[in-house]
Amino acid sequence: MRGEKTVLYKNDQSPPARSVKMLMSLLGLNFIEQRDINPLFREQDTPEMRKKNPMRTIPFIDDGDFSLGDSHAICLYLLEKYGKPEHEYLYPKDIKKRATVNQRLFFDCGVVFQRLRAVMAPTYMGQMTEMPKEVIGGIRNAYGTLEAYLSESVYLADDVMTIADICTISTVSSLDGLHPVDGKRYPKLRQWLTNMYAKDFVKEENQQGCEDHVTYLFAAMELNKQQKSKL
The missing domain is CATH 1.20.1050.10 (Glutathione S-transferase Yfyf (Class Pi); Chain A, domain 2)
Incomplete structure (x- = not known):
């Protein structure tokens, strides 16, 4: 199920990033790597990051060959991918x-x-x-x-x-x-x-x-x- 390494790019002050982190905690997704991005330094604007996340928003998730921005979309993706019957x-x-x-x-x-x-x-x-x-x-x-x-x-x-x-x-x-x-x-x-x-x-x-x-x-x-x- 896990396949390639999954990485969450986040900043703890970001409310949307915190929502993803809370869901990850609730689902027990401690295998997902978390990497900090500082938006004040525009670290989300590098060519590599722009290619993965054209919205240039925080958070976004890199799941092997698949990248996704927007915290609500990320939460739904993680829930549908890793949620168990008890999380319905x-x-x-x-x-x-x-x-x-x-x-x-x-x-x-x-x-x-x-x-x-x-x-x-x-x-x-x-x-x-x-x-x-x-x-x-x-x-x-x-x-x-x-x-x-x-x-x-x-x-x-x-x-x-x-x-x-x-x-x-x-x-x-x-x-x-x-x-x-x-x-x-x-x-x-x-x-x-x-x-x-x-x-x-x-x-x-x-x-x-x-x-x-x-x-x-x-x-x-x-x-x-x-x-x-x-x-």
Whole structure:
């Protein structure tokens, strides 16, 4: 089944990379080699990396003669390739349940992560010194939708955890560090975070990278502020 060496290219501060690492931990895929890439040094832009991953995103996986970018696609690939019958709850075969999981995955990718990207991109580019009201408003809007989803089930797509929760917790944990989820305004989302934060694979594969990510963003904002004050 394993064939040639499989390599995950990642950075622990990257929320998408953390989601893949969490799934790997849950599936027991400790035979997959992990190699760090520093996006600030544009290490994903080398000709070799561009050929393997034209998106130039982190993470991506190199599985012998097959390469794949996008954390959601990677998680589904690994789950379908290495998942055992006892892992079926993560991506149920029932067509309606699976459709709901897919929708939540698309929401994480298309909406929730974009709210985080609205902080990350201008901060890395030296432009953002603090989060403006419109950015905070976008984050709260995403929180509100997640709260609505959680009014229907204990987890985002079902009453049991699915792959949608694993992918989304990596994004929301960074947002929670930047703009904490208000338990009074979003009680179900706060409870979901508490449930997810308590899981061993989240503690081991997400917590430190998330804390480092948030710390770096705030430090970068402060540095941007100092540099702009000198102009």
